[in-house]
Amino acid sequence: MDRAKKRAIFQSIGVLAVIALVCGVLLGAVNALTWVDPRTEAYAKFAADTGFSFTVPEEDDTEGRETAFTATVSSSGGTRTVTAEIEYYGLSDDGTVHAFCVSGSGGYGGDVQMYVYIRGGMIYKIVAGENSETFMDSLAGSDTFYAQFLNVPVSELLDGSGTDYVSGATRSSNAVTAAVGAAAKYYELYLAEAANG
Template sequence: MTAKTKNRIQCVAVLAIIALCSGLLLGAFNLLTYVDPFQSTLDGFKKDSGAEGEFTMVVADEPVNYGTGQIVYYAVSDDEVPVHAFLAGGSGGYQGTVQIYVYVRDNKIYKIVIGENSETFLGKLDDANYYENFYDKDLTELSDFNDVDTVSGATLSSTAVRNGVNAVVRYYNEEISKGGKA
């Protein structure tokens, strides 16, 4: 074996060892830092909702689309009075879709939490108490919240939130209140 061939074999071996070590380190890092999106969502539902019981995921495979809104995840708690928790998306925002977490108990929305989004005007919705428009109304007596006015200066953001809430209302009435899904 010539010195040149031996040198090439050593270079290939060193590169192979570097690649193997890098792959093992990346794999270990992934194992240590991986966050299961379903479990993360369930944990968020429990924390935000104030539910005592555990949540069971009902919709998790494919989002359920309703035109300008969609249900990404839906889970229900095993509380005596169940909490229905939704991760919904409303399109039409200034920067695209707004993620919202909507919590329903006794057929009424009692909490909305804003999720991931790129909107810059959502603070105006807080200032205008916009979310109060959706609380404590019997969803089974509604088809949507299209009569809720948008917030001046945050028209697109408030429209996106309303679109997400409307998807929740529609899903709730079609699948839950009529004895469909849990």
């Protein structure tokens, strides 16, 4: 390979590297300006979903506690075990609403983030968060799917068994069931006693 050809190749690589570096620095600056702490974002969502105020505590409440739970869910092929993990937990400022941001695995498009709210020992509200599921609208459109959890005592939802799923959206249904089950288990393990006084 002659010298001129080598020089041209190195020049091309150099220019591309410099452009990539400058673009990287620019993106870093933009990221620094637009980044929001996901915990703060989750608390803002808690407040928006419930209408209650939630103050972000200085320390993470879930630290040192078990956050990953499994649930046995029904599907067209029988039963299977699905895992869900509590990402964030918050208590409303008046102490009545326990809010959970839970990530349920096993969805068709990956993990399904759900916001689960417990009030007075019962499921108060369920809202879908970030997900890549195609059939989440089918769940929301179903008259019975979310309704089977609402106003049900937490103690009845601990293992996910006996929960119905939406036909055609089985995997999404299972991820949601696991997420609700994880919130219920966390509540029973760490919060129910204090809540009952």
